[in-house]
Amino acid sequence: MPPLNIGFVADxxxxxxxxxxxxxxxxxxxxxxxxxxxxxxxxAEFTGLRFGLLVxxxxxxxxxxxxxxxxxxxxxxxxxxxxKVRSSWISRGLLAIIIFTGSGLVVVGDAFLPGLVPPxxxxxxxxxxxxAALVIMVYQGMAMSHSPSIAFWSNGLMPVTSFxxxxxxxxxxxxxxxxxxxxxxxxxxxxxxALGLVLLGFVVVVSMVHAAKYGVHGGRKSxxxxxxxxxxxxxxxxxxxxxxxxxGLLLVFGPDRQVFIVAAAVTELSGYFxxxxxxxxxxxxxxxxxxxxxxxx
Amino acid sequence: xxxxxxxFDLRRCIGCNACAIACKQxxxxxxxxxxxxxxxxxxxxxxNVKKLYVPTICNHCEDPPCExxxxxxxxxxxxxxxxxxxAQDCIGCGTCIVACPYDxxxxxxxxxxxxxxxxxxHITPFEMQGYVRFTKGTxxxxxxxxxxxxxxxxxxxxxxxxxxxxxxxxxDDPNSAPSRLIRERNGRQPLPEKNTSPKxxxxx
Numbered sequence: 133m134p135p136l137n138i139g140f141v142a143d144x145x146x147x148x149x150x151x152x153x154x155x156x157x158x159x160x161x162x163x164x165x166x167x168x169x170x171x172x173x174x175x176a177e178f179t180g181l182r183f184g185l186l187v188x189x190x191x192x193x194x195x196x197x198x199x200x201x202x203x204x205x206x207x208x209x210x211x212x213x214x215x216k217v218r219s220s221w222i223s224r225g226l227l228a229i230i231i232f233t234g235s236g237l238v239v240v241g242d243a244f245l246p247g248l249v250p251p252x253x254x255x256x257x258x259x260x261x262x263x264a265a266l267v268i269m270v271y272q273g274m275a276m277s278h279s280p281s282i283a284f285w286s287n288g289l290m291p292v293t294s295f296x297x298x299x300x301x302x303x304x305x306x307x308x309x310x311x312x313x314x315x316x317x318x319x320x321x322x323x324x325x326a327l328g329l330v331l332l333g334f335v336v337v338v339s340m341v342h343a344a345k346y347g348v349h350g351g352r353k354s355x356x357x358x359x360x361x362x363x364x365x366x367x368x369x370x371x372x373x374x375x376x377x378x379x380g381l382l383l384v385f386g387p388d389r390q391v392f393i394v395a396a397a398v399t400e401l402s403g404y405f406x407x408x409x410x411x412x413x414x415x416x417x418x419x420x421x422x423x424x425x426x427x428x429x
Numbered sequence: 430x431x432x433x434x435x436x437f438d439l440r441r442c443i444g445c446n447a448c449a450i451a452c453k454q455x456x457x458x459x460x461x462x463x464x465x466x467x468x469x470x471x472x473x474x475x476x477n478v479k480k481l482y483v484p485t486i487c488n489h490c491e492d493p494p495c496e497x498x499x500x501x502x503x504x505x506x507x508x509x510x511x512x513x514x515x516a517q518d519c520i521g522c523g524t525c526i527v528a529c530p531y532d533x534x535x536x537x538x539x540x541x542x543x544x545x546x547x548x549x550x551h552i553t554p555f556e557m558q559g560y561v562r563f564t565k566g567t568x569x570x571x572x573x574x575x576x577x578x579x580x581x582x583x584x585x586x587x588x589x590x591x592x593x594x595x596x597x598x599x600x601d602d603p604n605s606a607p608s609r610l611i612r613e614r615n616g617r618q619p620l621p622e623k624n625t626s627p628k629x630x631x632x633x
Contacts, residue, residue: 138470143461145446147470147483150532154523205521205536205566212520213500222500222524280494280623281530348622417532420468420485420619 138419140353149353152282152415155203160408162199163272165191166229167294168401170268171302172309173236177262179318181310182243188302189236192229192268221275228271232264269298282415283350289340296336297404300329304379304397311390320387327383330400334376337407354414367410375403432510433573434600434628435587436607436616437484441594444469444482448586448595455574455585457559459541460548464533464571465586484595486586487512487533487571488619488627495525495534503568510628511573519567526568530623534570537563573597600628 141148169191176184201207214230216223235257242254273294276285303326307319314322341358344351358367379400386392444467452458452465465486473479489512496504496512503518504525514525526534535541542560545552552560563569574584582588587597598605603612607630610616616630 145466145468147468147481152527154526154536200522203522205523205538205568206519206564209501209518209520212503212518213522215502216500219497220500220524222498222522226500275498275524279498279528280625281528281532415527417530418620418623420483420531 140416147419149350149419150417152412152417155412155415157409158199158203160199160405160412162196162203163408164405165195165199166225166268166272167298168301168305168404169195170232170265171298171300172305173232173302174262174265174269174299175302175306175322176309177239177258177265179306179310179314179322181306181314182240183309183313184302184306185236185240185243187305187309188265189233189240193233193236196229196268221271221278225268225271225275228264228267232261232268235261235264270295276411281417282354283348283418284344284354284415285411287340287343287347287351289336289343292336293333293340293407296329296333297407300326300333301401301404303329304400307393308397311393323383323387323393326396326400327380330376330380330383334372334380337371337376348418350416350418353416357414357416358410363410363414366406370406371403371410374399375407379403430508430601431599432601432628433489433578433597434510434607434630435486435573435584436596436610436630436632438594438596438610439481439483439631439633441592442467442482442484443592443594444480445591447589447591448484451585451589452571452574455577457556457562458569459537459556459560459563460544460546462535462537462541462569464569483631485531485533485619486629487529487573488531488625488629489571489573491626491628492624494528494530494623494625498524498528500524507575509578511575511578512570513572513575514568514570516564516567516569519564521566521568523568530620530625531627534568536568537565539565600630 138148140151169188172184173188176188201210204210214223214226217227238254238257239261241248270291273291277287277290280286303322307322341355345355357363379396382392382396446467448465448467449463456464468483468485470481470483471478489510493512496506500522501518501520503515506512521536523536542563542565543550546556577584583597587595596607596610598607600607602608610632611630614632616632618627618630
């Protein structure tokens with residue numbers, strides 16, 4: 133294992149921890165839109181929220197796709213990413229997005245124009261879209277934790293954070309979009325669910341950071357940056373305080389006021405987007421100096 | 430079947446980076462792109478300071494995570510163990526860069542191919558003839574100079590190294606120079622905890 137006392141180096145000829153710079157804003161936006169959109173669609177399926185279905189579908193099909201296309205070096209060839217479903221989570225994700233978009237269109241079409249197709253088709257499409265949404269909510273975390281290179285990401289809790297944030301984002305937006313249409317009893321249930329997810333999300337994020345802090349050195353270096361380094365303010369303030377604490381307080385103290393519910397969605401989504409950015413920024417590669425016996429002395 | 434690998438003799442490396450220059454020349458690498466680097470590591474405190482040179486390169490792993498995560502199959506392993514990237518299939522998603530624990534891959538952006546080695550956007554005839562092989566927006570990496578290897582030659586970095594600190598050969602052949610070094614001097618792989626089974630070893 134490489135020594136911990138080595139610092140970060142830029143792209144130069146020194147041994148040291150190197151920052152992950154390949155995935156940045158556009159990928160974070162794609163991850164954000166994909167997870168929140170799929171989460172919203174999933175929640176909207178259970179609450180019968182038509183606009184939730186539409187917005188969720190657009191977030192995935194347009195928002196997520198745009199983020200990925202902006203990131204790609206050769207966007208015109210993006211379709212090729214479906215070739216390695218056997219081993220690549222990116223391929224599996226793309227397959228899920230295609231299935232989700234196709235079946236989601238049928239579900240949304242049926243929600244706004246009922247009776248257009250035989251009733252069995254929307255029912256099947258709903259089940260397929262729901263399963264595809266579940267995959268989209270999780271696969272990005274799987275793709276990150278699957279890779280051994282960045283110790284901070286190589287963590288079993290990464291897919292759990294993806295799923296929790298996706299569901300929480302979906303519930304938050306569903307409460308905003310369905311304020312006038314969802315029944316009070318169901319809204320109350322959504323608020324209780326959101327509060328539970330805020331608590332779960334907080335525990336999962338803190339556990340992930342804790343596991344990395346006491347794990348291998350690359351992970352410790354990332355945690356150092358999050359808790360006491362250049363990313364400290366963003367992580368502590370936006371992710372933990374605004375994203376979880378403020379959202380939780382708003383849900384507890386203002387469940388019957390629309391402005392509080394909107395504010396809770398804003399704080400939750402702000403915290404989540406910051407979390408996504410920080411996960412990319414905090415990722416670091418271990419130095420290869422651990423291979424050299426001299427360096428351990 | 431041959432299984433190409435490399436050994437870095439840390440006792441011999443003097444940190445001259447002639448390997449990096451030879452690699453850039455052989456592969457016409459644009460400004461800022463390196464397939465191999467010799468890194469410097471300083472340890473200890475005055476007056477007991479030690480400087481160590483650590484050559485790095487794509488490790489052409491037996492179980493390459495870059496190949497596993499590539500969504501298009503652009504990254505593949507040849508039967509002789511050399512990990513390659515098929516530029517026509519690469520979409521430039523960077524997943525392989527994120528997955529490689531050794532940070533030895535680069536995406537060729539537009540500026541790489543336009544800036545020129547001497548800056549100010551001036552591309553020399555040398556660069557012009559070399560850049561033809563590159564596709565903008567795709568990943569590039571060390572290929573152990575596969576064209577030279579196929580022709581029975583050593584990679585450019587190995588041929589150039591003035592101290593013979595880089596030893597290239599078939600690591601499945603117990604009598605090859607790298608196999609003997611690995612056996613006799615307890616060769617170690619970089620970051621073995623990543624479970625990628627690199628075919629590059631360090632001896633000191």
